[in-house]
Amino acid sequence: MLSILAGTLVSFASIPLIAVMLRIRSDWTPVAVFAGGIALSEGVAIVIGAVWFDRFYFWPASAAVGAIGITNFFVFSAVYKSVSLQMLGILSAQKDCRANKNLLIEVVARPAVEERMELLVAMGLVAKAPDQTYSPTVEGLQTIARLQKLQQLFGINRSGLYRNT
Amino acid sequence: MHLYPGPATGLALLFGFFIVPMLVFLSHGTARIDSAKQRFLTAIALCIFAWGIIIGAMMMMGRSISWPDILAGSMILFTAIVAFGILWSLVCWGFTTSLLAALCSIDGAANRYAWFHAYGGGSSIADFTDDRLSILLGLGIAKIDETSVMLSGRLGYVIASSVIFLRRFYGLPDE
Structure with a gap:
């Protein structure tokens, strides 16, 4: 239980740190900031466990770091987009x-x-012409080809509006 | 340091990743569930159910499983559900990717109007607004009458205030 508590405390401490990093490193993508924050939490939890705990359980501590980290990311992405x-x-x-x-x-x-x-x-996925018309770039077409393969795997015929899926 | 997962944690790792093959299974043939939302909910319900049944059976057969192990397993399943949920919503309803897919489906260049027309399958921006608003109406956070949309009671106000607080907390600009 102490291992879960250690992971929980470290992960909660990383939430304001991630918020600060989002402000001061706006040139980094949010995904990179969150991934870095969660990885740092995991590292700190392991170090704390290895140094101070007689019996430290890796998976329970990691489970707490993962659950709090992904919830933080989910909340951010919801209010962001x-x-x-x-x-x-x-x-x-x-x-x-x-x-x-x-x-x-x-x-x-x-x-x-x-x-x-x-x-x-x-992002370079769409080209905009001087007459204000848009067309996909080669990179954009490749991105959609990859997405469509994924959609075929999951039997998604159409994406976009909620009512269509 | 103990690196081996307990039984509940190990099974949660297994069933967490099992969400993906479960989604594939529910996407084709006779097992297919048409609604993407229902399909995802069914896949995660089956994985949680299978995890719980096996843990319960092991405990009934006298296998000792600690509560911290079950708690850790629950958190791993939760992490997998949220992570795959984010990916599932991107594949099914991702706004930016769906816009790009719509442009790729048009033969030749398109202006903004034609591009959005392709995205919405003939829908207008007003229809798109209704579509996004349907989430708030469905959750009871907002309500609508003939002319206007309004927050619905205390719940709507609390959630709206939370959104504003969280945007400021993460350093996002005010609307």
């Missing part, structure tokens, strides 16, 4: 927490779509 949660934020900022649906379309949905389109351009 979820369009639905962005809508909640907008609603809470309105008088009586009520908004016309057109506001959600213009303030959340349309910018979200346009940001993702430009993100794909910035």
Whole structure:
């Protein structure tokens, strides 16, 4: 039980550290920051266990590090990218927490779509022509070919909107 | 340092990874479940059930399994479920990847309107808004009338406040 506790405490301590790293190293991808934070937690838990504990159990400590680390990452990715949660934020900022649906379309949905389109351009997966038209690059086509193989494995015929899957 | 997992932890590692072949099994043939959400929930329920049944059977046969081992096993299963859940949602509903897939399906270059039209299968941005809003309505966090959308009661307000707090905690800009 002490091994689980050690993993839990170290992992909780890494949460503010990851939040600080996300602020000061904005050039790193969030996935890299979280992976580094979880790996560091695991390393610190092992060192603490090896140095201070008479009987340290690797797997229970690692289970605690993994569970807290993945939960932290899940929460971050939800508030970072979820369009639905962005809508909640907008609603809470309105008088009586009520908004016309057109506001959600213009303030959340349309910018979200346009940001993702430009993100794909910035990632080099989509090319943007001077006439404001878009086409996939070779890298973009290769990425989708890999995704489609994965989707075939899992029998997913169509992705995107929740109602289609 | 003890490096070997206990029985509950070892089985959790096995059944955690078993979610993937279970998902493949439930995706094809007569076992197929059409809804991607139901398919994932069924796969994880079967893995948890199998893990619990085997642990229970071992305890009934007199095998000593400690509670810390069961707790560690539960946390490993939880980790696997959340990790594969993130990957599953990316493959099924990933917004950016689905947009890219839609553009790849168009013959030739497309403007933003045509690109989004391909993504939504003919849907408009308003339909997309409804689709994303359906999650909040389904969870009872928001409600809608003919003209407007509003937070639903204390739960909606608490979750919205939590989202704002968490965005600030992680250093994300305010909406």
